[in-house]
Amino acid sequence: MKQATFRRTLLAASVSALFAISTPIFAASNSTGGVKGHVTAADNTSLAGATIVIVNKENGATKTVTANENGNFRVPSLAIGEYKITISKPGYETQVVEAATVTIGNEVTIDTTMTSGDIERISVTGSRVAMVDTASPEIALSISASEIARLPISQDMTSVALLAPGTTKGDGAFGNRASFGGSSVAENSYIVNGVNITGFRNGLAIADIPFSAYEEFQVKTGGYSAQFGRSTGGVINAVTKSGGNEWKFEINGRWEPDALREDRPDVRYAIGNGTSIKPFDMYEDNSHDEVEKFEGELAISGPLIKDKLFIYGLIQPQSYKDRNASANGLTYTDRKIDDPLWLGRIDWQISEDHKLMVWGFSDAKDQENSTKAWVKGTASEKFSVLETGGTTWSVKYDGRFTDWLSMDALYAEVEFDSTQQSPEDASCPYIADYRSGAGVALGCWQTAQPTASSDKRKQYNMNFYVNYFDDHQIKLGVDYEDDSANEMKVYSGGVGYNYYFNDKDYKLDNDYVLDQAMEYVRVTNYTNGGTFSSASLAWFIEDTWSILPNLTARIGIRNESFENKNASDQTFIKIDNQWAPRLGLTWDVFDNGESKVFANFGRYHIPVATNTNIRLAGTELYTRDWYALDGVNADDTPILGAALGPQKVYGNGVAASPDEIVNSDIKPMYQDEYILGYQQNLDEDWAAGIKFTHRDLKSVIDDISIKAGLEAMGYDGSSDPFILSNPGKDATVYFDTDGDGTLEQIHISAEDLGFPEAVRKYSSVELTLNRRWNDDWMLNASYTWAHSYGNAEGYVKSDNGQDDAGLTTDWDYPYLMDGAYGNLPNDRRHTIKVFGAYQLTDNVTVGTNITAQSGRPKNALSYSTLPDDYPEEYQYGDTFYPFGVKCSRGCMGTEAWTFTVDANVTYNIDYWDDVNANVKLDVFNLFNAQTVTKTNEYLDEGGLTSPTYGLAEEFVAPRYVRVSFNVAF
Missing domain, CATH: 2.40.170.20 (TonB-dependent receptor, beta-barrel domain)
Structure with a gap:
């Protein structure tokens, strides 16, 4: 008979918590996120050869990688959503992260210590998205559809952008537009699923997507990476919802x-x-x-x-x-x-x-x-x-x-x-x-x-x-x-x-x-x-x-x-x-x-x-x-x-x-x-x-x-x-x-x-x-x-x-x-x-x-x-x-x-x-x-x-x- 024990850790304490409102950016694309991690043994030495299986809980999409000789692994370009992550190696307890939330532009870090023993013993932990990403030199406002649903805001991208520090509402002559960091309202870039939906005639037009179709927003008020350009104001980056394994x-x-x-x-x-x-x-x-x-x-x-x-x-x-x-x-x-x-x-x-x-x-x-x-x-x-x-x-x-x-x-x-x-x-x-x-x-x-x-x-x-x-x-x-x-x-x-x-x-x-x-x-x-x-x-x-x-x-x-x-x-x-x-x-x-x-x-x-x-x-x-x-x-x-x-x-x-x-x-x-x-x-x-x-x-x-x-x-x-x-x-x-x-x-x-x-x-x-x-x-x-x-x-x-x-x-x-x-x-x-x-x-x-x-x-x-x-x-x-x-x-x-x-x-x-x-x-x-x-x-x-x-x-x-x-x- 198989035995299972459940170990509550500091990370597990926030399994059900949503990610932080201010989620930093680190080594991800402009429409996806990623997972990285480091696998160590009980003596704190790096553990090579561990198999990491990452499964999207919504649609079953699976990624499998192997920790390198230094115990490190990285999986970029993951669709945003919740993932189950299983880390295993013969002779060691299998580690299961039941709920790792990947957000737009964010890279979740999973640092795992594996102990030797019964390979059928499964240790279940949760993942915690840090409020402070110490590896990122940038801060951006990230906010999900579920968080927006709790707030009284208008159903448009500008209203989301105005939640961020450093943004102000522009002159009414230009419609409902935001100024970022003192720039004019015509100098921003609006990106959805990687597509630039900003009008190029005068920078004021924004394609109008049904608001309920958005899954997550990211508001960049400055300091953004070299992947983003054509803006001397700010960047509003978003992704839309997608289908999964359930109707x-x-x-x-x-x-x-x-x-x-x-x-x-x-x-x-x-x-x-x-x-x-x-x-x-x-x-x-x-x-x-x-x-x-x-x-x-x-x-x-x-x-x-x-x-x-x-x-x-x-x-x-x-x-x-x-x-x-x-x-x-x-x-x-x-x-x-x-x-x-x-x-x-x-x-x-x-x-x-x-x-x-x-x-x-x-x-x-x-x-x-x-x-x-x-x-x-x-x-x-x-x-x-x-x-x-x-x-x-x-x-x-x-x-x-x-x-x-x-x-x-x-x-x-x-x-x-x-x-x-x-x-x-x-x-x-x-x-x-x-x-x-x-x-x-x-x-x-x-x-x-x-x-x-x-x-x-x-x-x-x-x-x-x-x-x-x-x-x-x-x-x-x-x-x-x-x-x-x-x-x-x-x-x-x-x-x-x-x-x-x-x-x-x-x-x-x-x-x-x-x-x-x-x-x-x-x-x-x-x-x-x-x-x-x-x-x-x-x-x-x-x-x-x-x-x-x-x-x-x-x-x-x-x-x-x-x-x-x-x-x-x-x-x-x-x-x-x-x-x-x-x-x-x-x-x-x-x-x-x-x-x-x-x-x-x-x-x-x-x-x-x-x-x-x-x-x-x-x-x-x-x-x-x-x-x-x-x-x-x-x-x-x-x-x-x-x-x-x-x-x-x-x-x-x-x-x-x-x-x-x-x-x-x-x-x-x-x-x-x-x-x-x-x-x-x-x-x-x-x-x-x-x-x-x-x-x-x-x-x-x-x-x-x-x-x-x-x-x-x-x-x-x-x-x-x-x-x-x-x-x-x-x-x-x-x-x-x-x-x-x-x-x-x-x-x-x-x-x-x-x-x-x-x-x-x-x-x-x-x-x-x-x-x-x-x-x-x-x-x-x-x-x-x-x-x-x-x-x-x-x-x-x-x-x-x-x-x-x-x-x-x-x-x-x-x-x-x-x-x-x-x-x-x-x-x-x-x-x-x-x-x-x-x-x-x-x-x-x-x-x-x-x-x-x-x-x-x-x-x-x-x-x-x-x-x-x-x-x-x-x-x-x-x-x-x-x-x-x-x-x-x-x-x-x-x-x-x-x-x-x-x-x-x-x-x-x-x-x-x-x-x-x-x-x-x-x-x-x-x-x-x-x-x-x-x-x-x-x-x-x-x-x-x-x-x-x-x-x-x-x-x-x-x-x-x-x-x-x-x-x-």
Whole structure:
């Protein structure tokens, strides 16, 4: 008769515990984890030849390795999940680890001591994922679907990212996006199952995957390895659920009723303008806002062939509708979305050492927009359809060839659509009347600028993992992205009409000065289209070197190249061999596995956004003419009078020669980062840490005017050419210096160009305290002091909500940067985050997510004014000279602190056997805080005080409720 004894160890004490919220990264891929270990005999000598069998408890996938001559073993590229690990050797007791939890990017360590004796005696232990990984120089927030289910957070990637220290919510003009470490919201990378789902046009789009399909998230706020690139912000890395050996079904539903949603406060003018605006007039009427959202889900998973072939599928029907009043309250816009999302995944365990994953999803949606007047007959209805999303699919292979060599390879295609069109686009010209102040839509047009846009990424990855040497774990790989963007944008009806009234001596944009007060019309012709391609190639190699038992170095190098082409398929910018060293060091201070000091240095590059191809290197026809307005026809089109000055040409419809528009000495946009930290286990479930981070954006790429430089060199400055360059640096470009039609190469110094050096710096100190879920509660708390300052926010511009990545107005003319140095828009000096959950009874769990944060900097901007004696002439844009007085960035202090509390309660229904069911109530912004998060920053418009200055433009989202149910069987 066989005998079995069960030995409870320190590790076994946490068999049922979930892994720590802050799980470090060590020698694993970006979508899997791994197991490593060391086998010793009772006398503490290494034991070679032990057999280690690792079995996935969900799908039966098995890996078998043998401990080498030093007793070491390692198995990389394991799918996340729970594993049973059996360690055996003839003549020794068999060791069985019943529950080892492998998480994304994490490597579980199993150190085992085997004693000689009866080989049938089985010792059962559990595995404990350490709160502090003393072998990793990195800390990232890792959180599983089960942990997220306990918390009251919105169902999107950004809300997960905002749980991490060092992240802040970005400007509302860019949607729901996060800033990492002071970077702009357009500089992050979003990866799912190894696939880059980040939009490459301007860095703001994220493919929309059904949230319940996610299995685990990892939020990298800095210090990440050489395997990750194309980001100067952060990385959100995730994996989806997969099928196993048991058939499972899930039915879920989430409802956010408008009846349980509060409204934002109304906003009224404090002062008027003496004509059309009076004090207490409505600036923003929010009393009619409505939002109603419902999502249902049906998921199925299981084995097509047990232990071999598995499927997972989810479909998410949804209904979203909202109503939002215009700023003046005269009209409202209804939006509606009812297209379902879906995701499917197939996993094939070809053999013990080879597997294949094929997966895909669709987030294609049609958003119907309908704008109407509150009073019937006062304005025509506007209707358009915005098509977004697309279909994504990928195939990934993982293979192990020996105990020390494995690899993975991936191919993916990702689609993004952003097409907005209306039935009247061909026949109805765009008309807007500004003669009385606020713009009034006239005519039958529906969409001002109908746009047909579609983007597609083809991604190729191959990585190798070499564990031949005990003290070195080597990763090397190559990845290539081929991006293609199609664009066609015109004005509705082929032309745009804007009606204005201005006083005598008002200067138009073509430098014509009105000789009397008059009404006039601006006529805009704009067409831009074509196919634009970009390519990005990178390779990396990285060695995690165990220098001493308590000292580990991670030494990596990444090499990146990118190329962008114009509408004529000519390369207009190409930068090769951007070297990005990544160096990390971790020291187990007391040599007991309970604490570590870690340090990192990393350089990170970001490619030129495809938006730059379209705008700067496209066949853009963009002209404006001004005429006296002699009357308006019955269809609201203008009766043109005398021309007011010459036509102004912004684009001539021909793709410019790359030599004319790009500084041939251009350097890549990159950032250096330095991190120093300490982390300490307090006990088995608690850990605390402190981390200092400094980031320095060393180079920016944007478009600049070289007019001042040409004039300083004695050339004709009547033209105003723009080039893509590094602001604050010298430029080499081709220009027709003598007017003979031939381009000559010229070198313009940074001093003559007149731009300051681009600066964005970020420093922070983070304090963290974490308790993992153990039996009945969990807690994650952090305080971050941070300072983001300089004159360059990055790829987008929060001051005016401009998402023109790489072509913001910031660097167009030197005067626009005079006063731009200060606290940047994503500067939040103090942030406190606390989230956690507590199980009140066997059936009831409560959760909370609390954030307290200081406000963003406030500016006083001017539109159209500079001091009378200023050396430059005003062209356009926002200056830091309201009423001719310099008020540098952030001069008006900061917005108020925000304090939000989200809470939930979950009731688990245990009435049916083999059925897991619960109902949940989430309340967001429990106390309905109505704090203003952004105010209007335009103090001076044309030398007059703007009545909108200081008025609220964004608030903390009002209180709303989500009711949900989940049934799994």
